[in-house]
Amino acid sequence: MIIQVLGSGCPTCEKLFKLTKQAVEELKLDTEVEYVTDVRKIVAMGLMQSPVLAIDGKPALVGFVPDVKKVKETIIKNIP
Amino acid sequence: MFAPLQALADWLTYGVFRIAPQTLLASAVNFFIFDTTKIFVLLAVIIFAVSLIRSFLPAEKVRKILARKRVYVGNILASLLGIVTPFCSCSAIPLFLGFVEAGVPLGVTFSFLVASPMINEVALVMLLGLFGWSIALIYIGSGLVIAVVSGIAIGKLKPEKLVEPFVFEHTLSASYEGVTMTWRDRRQYALRYTADILKKVWLYVLIGVGVGAWIHGYVPMDFLARYAGPGKWYAVPLAVLIGIPLYSNAAGVIPLVSALTEKGVAMGTTLAFMMSVTALSLPEFMILKKVMKPKLILIFAGIVGIGIIFIGYLFNAIL
Numbered sequence: 370m371i372i373q374v375l376g377s378g379c380p381t382c383e384k385l386f387k388l389t390k391q392a393v394e395e396l397k398l399d400t401e402v403e404y405v406t407d408v409r410k411i412v413a414m415g416l417m418q419s420p421v422l423a424i425d426g427k428p429a430l431v432g433f434v435p436d437v438k439k440v441k442e443t444i445i446k447n448i449p
Numbered sequence: 450m451f452a453p454l455q456a457l458a459d460w461l462t463y464g465v466f467r468i469a470p471q472t473l474l475a476s477a478v479n480f481f482i483f484d485t486t487k488i489f490v491l492l493a494v495i496i497f498a499v500s501l502i503r504s505f506l507p508a509e510k511v512r513k514i515l516a517r518k519r520v521y522v523g524n525i526l527a528s529l530l531g532i533v534t535p536f537c538s539c540s541a542i543p544l545f546l547g548f549v550e551a552g553v554p555l556g557v558t559f560s561f562l563v564a565s566p567m568i569n570e571v572a573l574v575m576l577l578g579l580f581g582w583s584i585a586l587i588y589i590g591s592g593l594v595i596a597v598v599s600g601i602a603i604g605k606l607k608p609e610k611l612v613e614p615f616v617f618e619h620t621l622s623a624s625y626e627g628v629t630m631t632w633r634d635r636r637q638y639a640l641r642y643t644a645d646i647l648k649k650v651w652l653y654v655l656i657g658v659g660v661g662a663w664i665h666g667y668v669p670m671d672f673l674a675r676y677a678g679p680g681k682w683y684a685v686p687l688a689v690l691i692g693i694p695l696y697s698n699a700a701g702v703i704p705l706v707s708a709l710t711e712k713g714v715a716m717g718t719t720l721a722f723m724m725s726v727t728a729l730s731l732p733e734f735m736i737l738k739k740v741m742k743p744k745l746i747l748i749f750a751g752i753v754g755i756g757i758i759f760i761g762y763l764f765n766a767i768l
Contacts, residue, residue: 377540412543435638436637
């Protein structure tokens with residue numbers, strides 16, 4: 370699975386990136402978290418808010434930074 | 450409504466700190482405790498409520514509503530939606546691109562870009578807590594008028610050629626219907642958002658109200674009327690200029706101007722200053738440079754600035 374955090378590089382986006390890395394580590398998943406700062410990628414997904422947590426190219430969390438528990442839940446829900 | 454907070458302030462000032470009543474110090478300390486507690490209570494309650502509403506109205510939904518609207522109705526709607534939508538300068542670019550790609554007219558997009566930061570919940574809470582209902586409503590009303598009119602004006606100028614060409618390359622491929630949120634998610638989102646804002650502004654509130662309390666207690670009444678009273682024509686444009694670089698400090702600036710108003714600064718000048726602090730922001734202009742030519746940013750700032758100055762003069766004349 371591909372896990373991406375998309376954002377414009379603002380502090381909020383970086384926070385989500387850190388949380389997601391932490392979640393992946395705690396879940397012991399064998400995948401890297403990619404940090405995308407090209408805003409056009411966000412727009413192409415049909416979105417207008419940052420940050421975005423995308424799993425396999427689909428937006429899973431949009432526009433806010435949740436806690437680590439929610440990030441983990443979201444990842445688990447989207448494991449194929 | 451705030452009687453318990455006044456009682457708390459009285460008890461702390463006279464009972465705990467044992468400051469003699471009727472002294473300047475007592476009045477300043479009492480004012481400080483009452484105002485800060487009142488503002489924190491208002492901030493917590495109102496921001497929580499606004500962010501709950503907001504969780505039902507993500508920007509993608511707003512865009513869907515605006516995409517089918519033309520000028521006038523579109524401008525009014527965009528300005529109204531701008532009130533409840535969050536605006537963080539880090540979302541300015543995706544918002545702008547997303548609106549334009551979905552076919553929202555540029556003028557309508559600008560109405561949204563003006564209203565969204567100008568009428569924000571922090572500024573509203575500060576106005577409500579320090580100036581009362583009527584000034585808060587005047588602020589919302591004038592803000593809406595400025596957003597609608599400047600959006601229409603910019604639209605009439607046909608600014609398409611002043612926008613970076615890549616904005617019109619259609620990259621929009623997916624349509625996004627929103628992640629389904631449960632009530633637990635919404636509550637969590639609202640709580641987190643409220644905590645984030647409080648964390649960001651508490652120090653500014655304390656400093657702003659602190660300096661305000663000092664001015665309230667120690668600066669003579671009408672001290673500033675000579676320099677910034679209603680009769681001084683230069684006060685309004687000067688206030689707008691000073692407001693431009695002060696964006697992130699709206700929480701600290703409003704308690705200060707509230708104290709200055711009491712000392713003789715005219716109400717219209719104060720309103721113009723606060724609008725300039727929230728609506729015209731240097732960091733936002735820098736970010737917008739990625740998608741539009743500097744000339745368009747100047748036009749945008751110019752039109753909004755003139756609107757704010759007009760509002761300032763208007764309320765100096767009638768309040």
